[in-house]
Amino acid sequence: MNAIGHKRCSLCSSYRLFSSSVQWISPLDYYQSSNYPRPDAPIEIDGTAEQVRRKRKYISHESAVSLIKREKDAKRALEIFNKVSDQKGFNHNNSTYAVLLHRLAVCKKFEKVDAVIHQMKYETCKFNEGVFTNLMKHYSKSSFHEKVVEMFDAILPIVRDKPSLNAISTCLNLLIEAKQIELAKEFLLNVQKRLDLKPNTCIFNILVKYHCRTGDVEAAFEVLEEMRKSRVSHPNLITYSTLMDGLCRCGRLQEAIDLFEKMLAEDQIPPDALTYNILINAFCRAGKVDRARKIIEFMRKNGCQPNIVNYTALMNGFCREGRVGNAKEIFHEMKGAGLTPDVVGYTTLINSFCRAGKVDEGIELLEEMKDQGCKADDVTVKIILGGLCRASRSSEAFDMLERLPYDGVRLSKESYRIVLNFLCKEGELEKAMELLGLMLARRFVPHFAMSNELLVQLCEAGKAADAALALFGLLEMGFKPEPKTWSMLIDVICRERKLLPAFQLLDELVLQ
Structure with a gap:
C-alpha cells in the first residue's frame, strides 16, 4: 500500500477511535456506504386531483380550499385548482383564488401568480383586497419591491373598488421597511392624486417613521403638526415612540425625554414597555447605564412591569461597559420577577x-x-x-x-x-485533520482560504500524505485549490520520491 493509501486508512482509524458515534467517510462514497443508505426517492403520485375527483362526485369550494392548503407542491396545487373548475356548474371564488395564490407565492412561483391574476380579471365573482395585501408581503420578502406596488394597483380593476386605507398603509409600510424610500414617495404621490387620499393615524405614523428612518426628524415633527390639525387622526403611542426613537438615534436624548414627558402631561398617553425600551437603549448607548437601570424602577412604580426585552437591553448595556457582575445581577433580578x-x-x-x-x-x-x-x-x-x-x-x-x-x-x-x-x-495539525474529517462527514466544507492554508501548513510540516488525503476529501466536495497549493503539494511528494501519488495528483489537476 502506498503512503497516501496508508495515511488515508490511518486518518479513518484515528477518527473512529476519536468518535464512536460518527465515522469518517469519504463524501464521494457517502451514500454508497451501507452505514449511510441512499434516501428513498420521493413517491410519484400521478393524477392526484383525478383520484380525488373519482372518489367524490362533487368538490365544494370548502373542500377545494382544504385540498389546496394541504398540498405543498405548487404544481399539484394548481392542478387541483384547474381540475375542480372542470366540474359542471363550478366557478372559483375569492377563497379558492386566495389559497392558490398564497401557495404559489410561498413556493416563489411568481410567474404563475401573474398568470392567475390575469385570469382573475375575467371572473365575475366578488374579490377581497386581502388577496393582494397578502401578495404584497410575499413580494416584499422576496425583494420584488416594484411588484408590491403592482399588486396594489391590481386591487381597483379586480376587486372593482377603491383600495382601503389599510391596503395603502400596508403597501407604504412595506416599502419603507424595505428602505425603498424613492419608491414609497412616488407611490404616495400617485395615491394622493388618484384616490383623493385623506390620511388616517396609521398612514401619518408611517410617514413619521419614513422621515425618522431618513434622519429628517424635523420633517417628522411637521407630520405630527399635520396630525394635530387633521380631523380624522390624532397622535398616539406609536407616533410618540417613533419620534422618540428618531431623536435618540440622532443623539438628541434630552429632547426625547422632553417629548416623553409631553406625551404624559399633554396627551395623557401612558407608555408601554416598548416605549420605555427606547429610552433604556438610548441611555445605554450614551454610556449612562445606571440611569437606564432607574427606568426599570420607574416602570414598576408607574404600573408597567418590565419584560424580557427591557431586562436584556439593560444587560447589554452593562456588558458593553464590561460590568459583568451588574449584568449578572439584572439576569437574576429578571428571573426573580417570574420571567x-x-x-x-x-x-x-x-x-x-x-x-x-x-x-x-x-x-x-x-x-x-x-x-x-x-x-x-x-x-x-x-x-x-x-x-x-x-x-x-x-x-x-x-x-x-x-x-x-x-x-x-x-x-x-x-x-x-x-x-x-x-x-x-x-x-x-493533527487535531485540524480530525476536525476536517468530521466536517466532511457532515457535508461541511471549510472556507476557501482556510482550506488552502491547512494544505500549505501540512506541506510545510512535511506531512505530504496528510495533505494529499485532505486534498482528495476536499476535491470530492467541489473544492478547487489555488495553483500554488497544487504546486507545493506535488513538489513535497516528489521530494519524498513518491511518484505514483504525484501522478494521481496530476490526474486530479487535469480533471479540474
Missing part, C-alpha cells in the same frame, strides 16, 4: 462571560438553558466555541462540535470554522 429568560437573554450574558474570560460560567449557563428547555442557537454556540479557543481549550471545543448535533442543536459551517481556524493558527 423566564429567552435565548437572547442567555446569549447576552454568555457573551459577556466569555469575553471576560469566564468561559466555565458561560458553559454553566448553556447547561441551564438546556435544563430550562431553552434551545441554544448557532450564535450561542459560536460564542462558547470562540471563548474556549481563546482560552486554548480546543479539545473541549472539538468535543462540543462532535456532541451538540446529537443534543438537537443545529450547527452552521461558521461554528466549525471558528475551531478549525484556531487549530491551524496554533499549528495543531
Whole structure:
C-alpha cells in the first residue's frame, strides 16, 4: 500500500477511535456506504386531483380550499385548482383564488401568480383586497419591491373598488421597511392624486417613521403638526415612540425625554414597555447605564412591569461597559420577577462571560438553558466555541462540535470554522485533520482560504500524505485549490520520491 493509501486508512482509524458515534467517510462514497443508505426517492403520485375527483362526485369550494392548503407542491396545487373548475356548474371564488395564490407565492412561483391574476380579471365573482395585501408581503420578502406596488394597483380593476386605507398603509409600510424610500414617495404621490387620499393615524405614523428612518426628524415633527390639525387622526403611542426613537438615534436624548414627558402631561398617553425600551437603549448607548437601570424602577412604580426585552437591553448595556457582575445581577433580578429568560437573554450574558474570560460560567449557563428547555442557537454556540479557543481549550471545543448535533442543536459551517481556524493558527495539525474529517462527514466544507492554508501548513510540516488525503476529501466536495497549493503539494511528494501519488495528483489537476 502506498503512503497516501496508508495515511488515508490511518486518518479513518484515528477518527473512529476519536468518535464512536460518527465515522469518517469519504463524501464521494457517502451514500454508497451501507452505514449511510441512499434516501428513498420521493413517491410519484400521478393524477392526484383525478383520484380525488373519482372518489367524490362533487368538490365544494370548502373542500377545494382544504385540498389546496394541504398540498405543498405548487404544481399539484394548481392542478387541483384547474381540475375542480372542470366540474359542471363550478366557478372559483375569492377563497379558492386566495389559497392558490398564497401557495404559489410561498413556493416563489411568481410567474404563475401573474398568470392567475390575469385570469382573475375575467371572473365575475366578488374579490377581497386581502388577496393582494397578502401578495404584497410575499413580494416584499422576496425583494420584488416594484411588484408590491403592482399588486396594489391590481386591487381597483379586480376587486372593482377603491383600495382601503389599510391596503395603502400596508403597501407604504412595506416599502419603507424595505428602505425603498424613492419608491414609497412616488407611490404616495400617485395615491394622493388618484384616490383623493385623506390620511388616517396609521398612514401619518408611517410617514413619521419614513422621515425618522431618513434622519429628517424635523420633517417628522411637521407630520405630527399635520396630525394635530387633521380631523380624522390624532397622535398616539406609536407616533410618540417613533419620534422618540428618531431623536435618540440622532443623539438628541434630552429632547426625547422632553417629548416623553409631553406625551404624559399633554396627551395623557401612558407608555408601554416598548416605549420605555427606547429610552433604556438610548441611555445605554450614551454610556449612562445606571440611569437606564432607574427606568426599570420607574416602570414598576408607574404600573408597567418590565419584560424580557427591557431586562436584556439593560444587560447589554452593562456588558458593553464590561460590568459583568451588574449584568449578572439584572439576569437574576429578571428571573426573580417570574420571567423566564429567552435565548437572547442567555446569549447576552454568555457573551459577556466569555469575553471576560469566564468561559466555565458561560458553559454553566448553556447547561441551564438546556435544563430550562431553552434551545441554544448557532450564535450561542459560536460564542462558547470562540471563548474556549481563546482560552486554548480546543479539545473541549472539538468535543462540543462532535456532541451538540446529537443534543438537537443545529450547527452552521461558521461554528466549525471558528475551531478549525484556531487549530491551524496554533499549528495543531493533527487535531485540524480530525476536525476536517468530521466536517466532511457532515457535508461541511471549510472556507476557501482556510482550506488552502491547512494544505500549505501540512506541506510545510512535511506531512505530504496528510495533505494529499485532505486534498482528495476536499476535491470530492467541489473544492478547487489555488495553483500554488497544487504546486507545493506535488513538489513535497516528489521530494519524498513518491511518484505514483504525484501522478494521481496530476490526474486530479487535469480533471479540474
